[in-house]
Amino acid sequence: MKHFVINIGRQLGSGGRAVGHKLAERFGISYYDREILEMAARESGLCPEVFERSDERNNFMRTLGNIIPLIGGGATYYGHQLSGENLFRIQSEAIRHAAGQGSCVFIGRCADYVLRDFPRCVNIFIAADMPDRIANVCRTQACTEEEARLLIAQGDKRRADFYNFYSSGTWGAADTYHLCINTSVLGIDESTDFIARFAEKRLGL
Numbered sequence: 001m002k003h004f005v006i007n008i009g010r011q012l013g014s015g016g017r018a019v020g021h022k023l024a025e026r027f028g029i030s031y032y033d034r035e036i037l038e039m040a041a042r043e044s045g046l047c048p049e050v051f052e053r054s055d056e057r058n059n060f061m062r063t064l065g066n067i068i069p070l071i072g073g074g075a076t077y078y079g080h081q082l083s084g085e086n087l088f089r090i091q092s093e094a095i096r097h098a099a100g101q102g103s104c105v106f107i108g109r110c111a112d113y114v115l116r117d118f119p120r121c122v123n124i125f126i127a128a129d130m131p132d133r134i135a136n137v138c139r140t141q142a143c144t145e146e147e148a149r150l151l152i153a154q155g156d157k158r159r160a161d162f163y164n165f166y167s168s169g170t171w172g173a174a175d176t177y178h179l180c181i182n183t184s185v186l187g188i189d190e191s192t193d194f195i196a197r198f199a200e201k202r203l204g205l
Contacts, residue, residue, distance in 0.1 A: 003029075003103035004120040004203050006195075007112035009163065009171065012155035013133030013148070015183045015191075016126040020105045022192040023199075030104035032095075032111075040094040088166055108159065112177070113167035122199045125177040126191070129184035178202065 006023055010016025017033060024031035032039075092114045098104060099115055106115075112123040128136075130152075137148035160171040169176035179198050183191045199205065 002120055004122070004199075004205075005099050005103065005111075005115055005118055006105045006199055007115065007121060007123045008105065008107050008126060009112065009124070009159075009177065010108065010126040011128060011133060011172070012152045012159070013136040014126045014128035015136065015188045017107055018188050019126055019183065019192050019195065020107045022188070023196060024105045026192065026196050027103065027199075030098070030102060031107075032098055032104055033107040036091060036094050036098065036106070036109055036111075039098065040091045043090070043094055043097070110163055110167050113163075113169060120203055122179070122195075122202055123177045124195055125172060125174075125180040127172070127180065127182050129182065132184045 006020075006027075008016050008020050008023075010019075020033070021031060088110075091109060095106060095109065095111050095114045099106075099118055106112075112121065115121050133152055134145050134148045137143065137151055138145060141148065141151065143151065163169070163171035172180075174180050179195065181191055181195065185191075186194060
């Protein structure tokens with residue numbers, strides 16, 4: 001069977017990562033979230049912190065004025081040659097490489113746009129009602145509701161800015177994805193089951 005990819009965009013606190021993990025387990029396929037940053041670092045020779053600092057942000061690190069240490073040998077990279085576009089290109093190459101190795105789930109990082117020419121993709125956007133998102137963020141970040149609201153607003157803005165800057169779609173807009181789902185309606189487990197059945201139907205699994 002030809003391999004396939006499930007790309008997941010998500011609102012902060014919507015349970016997108018949990019759904020991604022469950023889909024990967026259900027189909028017995030690889031799961032990539034921050035792992036892509038580590039892969040991009042290995043393949044480029046740059047330290048992982050470079051990609052972590054620039055992850056899912058608009059206009060991030062347009063020029064790098066400080067010295068970027070490379071992995072191994074203590075070599076350094078000087079100057080202003082690592083623009084955000086170059087880091088995105090390196091990350092995109094890592095995503096394409098991973099997709100070429102076998103079936104997998106990608107979380108965020110414009111993977112749906114990067115893999116727009118990949119023949120067997122399902123692109124999903126996961127949302128949730130604000131009270132559920134706040135509760136989830138409070139639980140995972142051990143913060144107050146007010147702090148959770150601020151984290152959600154900032155997190156969604158970063159993701160939207162990153163996606164809208166680098167892709168031809170609109171973050172969270174229904175016509176950008178194959179399926180948009182609100183996990184507050186069915187819960188994480190049943191939402192996962194719904195997405196899995198949708199993917200099976202679309203991909204002919």
